[in-house]
Amino acid sequence: MLKSTLKGVTALWLIFVVLVVPACSPYFNQPMQTSRASLGVAAPGNEDLVNLPAPQQKIVAAVYKFRDQTGQYKPSVNGASWSTAVTQGTTTILLKSLEESGWFSPIERENLGNLLNERKIIRSTRAEAEAMTGKKEPVLPGLLFAGIILEGGIISYDANVITGGAGLRYFSAGGSGQYREDKVTVYLRAISTSTGEILKTVYTSKTILSQSVDFGVFRYVKFKRLLEAETGFTYNEPSEMAVKEAIDKAVQSLIIEGIQEGYWKLKNKEEMESPVIKEYFKEREEIQHADIHGQIMSNRRGLIGASIAGGVIHYKGDYSKPDLEPFGEAGIRLSTPNNLAFDLRLGRGKLAATENFELTVNIAEANINYFIFPKLKYSPYLQVGAGALTTGRKLGDFFNDTAADAVTPFVKAGIGMEYLVTPRLGVDFNASSTYMLNDKLDNLERGRFNDYFWTGKVGINYYFNLYK
Structure with missing residues (x-):
């Protein structure tokens, strides 16, 4: 009985979603009866x-x-x-x-002939009236030129x-x-x-x-x-x-x-x-700087910029049941007036799985970004890069010789979208996959592929100077 009731409620809910949610605006405006003539709406x-x-x-x-x-x-x-x-x-x-x-x-x-014919009728009518009454009729004024x-x-x-x-x-x-x-x-x-x-x-x-x-x-x-x-x-x-x-x-x-x-x-x-x-x-x-669709085309993204971002990191390695963990990074960006921008970034996050695996990692990377629409306020971009991560507890372990054996090189690829809220401030959405060049990250070797992880993040880019 309870299962039947739940199915009925589900059906009613689906009908509500279908009939109300996606199209509520037109239904509020749909005509239920004929309407009277009205004044024209201003363009x-x-x-x-x-x-x-x-x-x-x-x-x-x-x-x-x-x-x-x-x-x-x-x-x-x-x-x-x-x-x-x-x-x-x-x-x-x-x-x-x-x-x-x-x-x-x-x-x-536009219809000058009709106007001239009407003026002829006026002159003829006045001439007949003048002939019948003997009273002089007023002269028809000339047309405005x-x-x-x-x-x-x-x-x-x-x-x-x-x-x-x-x-x-x-x-x-x-x-x-x-x-x-x-x-x-x-x-x-x-x-x-x-x-x-x-x-x-x-x-x-x-x-x-x-x-x-x-x-x-x-x-x-x-x-x-x-x-x-x-x-x-x-x-x-x-x-x-x-x-x-x-x-x-x-x-x-x-x-x-x-x-x-x-x-x-x-x-x-x-x-x-x-x-x-x-x-x-x-x-x-x-x-003067717009394309055929009216979008303003101008140089954007100044030569030097600073970035900060946060998001989640998703481990994909030899341990099962991976977890989503927080991730943060900061860096600098060097942009060209055309399609390319170069990033240098330092980040910190955690790789973890439900089955007894948890590892804090520090990441250093260099990226090349190719902006598809570099002269618009918004532009999707493609990203490739390389770098290294360390399992040390501090970012300084990158430069510590005793932690050299914990450094793992990687390559990465990703896609993103940047929207410039102002000429200097941009909001950046990015998703990327990072692939290790060896299989020692989690100290466990299974399968043919090395360990890797996915990253999704939202960040802010600030450009200190703008191209003219």
């Missing part, structure tokens, strides 16, 4: 555009067409899709961004710029996740209507994220009782919002670049030091 980053300092005078701008120039169709895994990858109404989006900036007075040019014309469009849409995913399944229960990033690029240029000179050209890009997560279980919880449950969600960033964000950024860039070039002016010159403008110039400087 992310729109505050940088609307919070720009006021202009000395608004710029009259004309936009004839600002459209998708890629001809790109929406990618599909099920065959051809004749839907376009991005919205075709980008002229309207640009006009909205110009209005929100507070720097422009946009005038109608533009100081600049804005041209450009969406010139690139790249699908599947980055794709990836991960999954895990154990005893018919598990989950997986996948993601994909597309990229849209917008160019915008301002043209002087008096001279035809192209005053400024800017371009911006925006990634479009799609991701899916699913979780499921399929197993027998009791004889002839099968439990099957699954859940998941898919999120696709709206391409229209991504295009709006890219156009907002292009308009902001055009305004600030134009201020710097002297094409238009601020109402108050002091506002050139406003946070929005200063942040833009900082971003412009950083983007």
Whole structure:
């Protein structure tokens, strides 16, 4: 009876995990009924555009067409899709961004024929009224002409710029996740209507994220009782919002670049030091050193650094039932501007097994680290090294002739990940395997292989100087 109850509780617990834990966020937002029309949500980053300092005078701008120039169709895994990858109404989006900036007075040019026809109707109607009543009708005011014309469009849409995913399944229960990033690029240029000179050209890009997560279980919880449950969600960033964000950024860039070039002016010159403008110039400087994914590429990890780390050590030798024991180390690091870094480290730990084996060891080693992404804030790395350990009680026994017979040489290999919290301070995660060059470490010889041990540690690296 108790066993049956426990199995029932287990089944309920599995259902809870499957239906609630991995996907609670989308379930809180899932639609239960139709919704009413609402005002459009502001694009992310729109505050940088609307919070720009006021202009000395608004710029009259004309936009004839600002459209998708890629001809790109929406990618599909099920065959051809004749839907376009991005919205075709980008002229309207640009006009909205110009209005929100507070720097422009946009005038109608996209459907100029409709406007001119309507003005003809107004003139004709007024002429007829004047002929019938004899009263002179007011003259229709002239059209406002533009100081600049804005041209450009969406010139690139790249699908599947980055794709990836991960999954895990154990005893018919598990989950997986996948993601994909597309990229849209917008160019915008301002043209002087008096001279035809192209005053400024800017371009911006925006990634479009799609991701899916699913979780499921399929197993027998009791004889002839099968439990099957699954859940998941898919999120696709709206391409229209991504295009709006890219156009907002292009308009902001055009305004600030134009201020710097002297094409238009601020109402108050002091506002050139406003946070929005200063942040833009900082971003412009950083983007000069960015890769195609927008990640800042710069020299990191100064020439000399100090390290301290702690973790666990796991003995694998001739005694059975090995234990996990604490381990600590400190050292210095010499880094190059490229992929390589060299470590000199001293450490202390304990090798132990449940069956009557315990040995305190002091370790000295030299390592070569190869960083895969040396110019990013985070980088996985590969590590190889060599050194020696002594079973003496003190680190000074390395230099004590009487302890020479206790020194055992080794080679090692490992992998790690370093994340730079600041330009000088990095958090380091490392796992390595250390293999003895003889089988005398535990004074017992069994099998074909020498003694070895695994080490897992977390450390902090501090760099005293930085490369320029």
